[in-house]
């Protein structure tokens with residue numbers, strides 16, 4: 001399913017393709033997040049035609065609660081329900097459950113939790129999150145894990161990792177014992193944990209590798225630790241992961257983070273940042289980021305970047321986009337969300353060009369600095 | 376500027392074209408409302424390519440307050456500011472001011488009002504609303520009027536009408552004494568008032584006709600009076616309006632209202648209803664209207680009307696649209712707004728076909744009944 005086409009000069013950056021029954025994904029790739037089966041403010045045809053998205057993400061926890069598995073199954077699965085005939089990855093719900101701090105309890109069998117919507121009680125187990133994702137029918141399903149907070153004591157991180165490992169073993173078995181409910185196949189990715197402890201990260205990389213998932217995610221990072229520490233853990237993890245499996249760094253990040261983590265051997269990313277920040281007026285550009293709500297744009301009567309292929313950049317004056325945001329007009333959210341996602345996917349294309357022509361290592365650090373600059 | 380091409384058999388329905396420097400409008404027409412220079416939740420290119428909008432409306436009161444005339448003038452006028460190189464009509468602000476009941480005072484010179492945003496004090500006069508709309512650069516500008524509430528006593532309606540008439544005379548003079556600030560020309564429409572009193576309506580129609588505006592609007596209707604009374608007043612007004620001027624019924628209405636008023640000789644409409652109701656989940660279809668939030672759509676796994684050319688109707692399952700609305704997802708607002716406007720413009724095309732082939736009178740009453748039915 002994963003073909004590694006090239007490893008970059010002087011960095012661990014890689015290019016490959018991940019083949020699913022809903023299409024082939026060219027890595028490194030960023031996956032727009034569609035929590036409830038919709039990438040907020042962006043239409044499905046725009047995701048294809050404008051953003052050039054190759055795969056989107058859905059959240060198992062949210063979809064399980066709303067609209068619920070029965071509705072999605074009746075509709076013929078998530079692809080059919082949301083009218084998206086391209087790859088989908090769903091998480092396991094683990095991360096969302098562990099964000100419910102007071103409303104969840106971990107037991108050996110799984111995670112008991114109360115819905116954030118109505119307080120109703122539920123249990124996710126390594127087995128039933130496989131079943132749920134079989135019903136969703138996502139192309140890539142994630143195994144149930146626990147994501148410890150930062151900071152965590154070594155003891156807590158170790159116990160949590162060991163619980164995750166036991167859950168992953170059960171989850172992998174459940175996956176192997178079941179099959180797809182629809183006409184397309186599914187892959188399952190494991191998740192490496194271990195907090196910010198190098199020896200645990202190393203142990204977890206090896207353990208998860210041995211379970212022979214179709215891909216491996218790095219979890220538990222981008223949860224509040226310093227950026228440099230996130231880079232270090234990522235770097236260490238990929239040293240112990242097999243070359244022939246795709247590597248997915250969960251929940252990362254800003255454009256600069258993507259470049260640094262690609263240099264450390266990551267193939268796949270997801271994050272709500274480009275769409276959430278778009279709704280707050282943060283726009284990413286080739287020359288850095290801006291906040292369109294800032295008064296400096298009030299009378300700026302030119303497009304932001306006339307040669308960049310989004311409507312926000314090339315069609316509209318910044319004064320108008322500023323006006324839309326200052327007045328909470330929906331069009332502002334739409335244009336900014338569409339723009340930021342297009343920018344993220346554009347950046348992945350640039351990365352691939354650079355890897356292909358062996359210039360990535362000379363380029364990414366300087367580029368990351370520029371992208372991280374406020375204009 | 377207005378060419379009357381045909382008057383229908385047995386009804387007062389008409390077909391014509393209204394030529395502006397930003398393009399020709401084929402009537403009867405519905406004008407989507409873009410209060411702050413954006414038709415809520417719909418992109419400008421979608422208005423052209425999907426809705427097939429020929430002209431949009433902006434609100435002088437709102438644009439004057441936000442972003443303000445200086446910003447729009449610096450941007451090169453409203454067309455340039457909002458990136459819309461097609462016709463625009465702006466109202467005079469009169470209707471909005473009269474909605475501010477406690478925060479406005481009418482004097483002979485004009486309307487004093489306090490901003491609903493910050494309480495700041497302003498004065499709109501028949502002359503300065505011409506100047507403001509010269510700065511906006513809309514293709515069609517409206518004269519300042521007073522819009523009396525329903526019900527109003529005959530005395531109040533008469534005095535209000537007479538004030539409006541004096542303002543219209545001054546406003547017309549101000550228009551004739553000034554010229555466009557940009558490269559395109561502008562037209563000015565007068566407004567007929569007179570409450571729900573037939574003799575006043577008749578008097579106002581004649582008075583406004585004599586001022587020789589480029590078009591004539593019927594104001595003061597759709598403000599709470601019974602629908603039948605609105606139809607009666609419209610019917611009476613058009614009897615006293617010249618054949619060779621376009622007639623614009625302000626603030627109307629539901630699809631059925633449009634058909635009945637076209638039969639009574641109206642050429643142009645505007646209303647926030649299709650977009651506002653879209654955001655509340657009301658969807659207009661060829662077979663009546665639905666509320667997508669209703670539980671009956673929760674498990675309805677088919678498109679609403681596969682042959683209707685909107686994404687909402689043809690691409691998505693109703694269960695998904697229902698899910699989007701139940702979860703306040705922006706995509707729902709976008710799809711529904713785009714759909715309802717497309718439906719309104721589609722309806723105007725059907726009307727024109729019917730007038731052209733002399734079957735409008737046999738069709739519109741039955742069709743209005745169907746469109747007004749809740750599915």
Ligand SMILES: [Zn+2]
Nearest residue numbers: 022079085184
């Ligand atoms: Zn499929």
Ligand SMILES: [Zn+2]
Nearest residue numbers: 397454460559
């Ligand atoms: Zn122009």
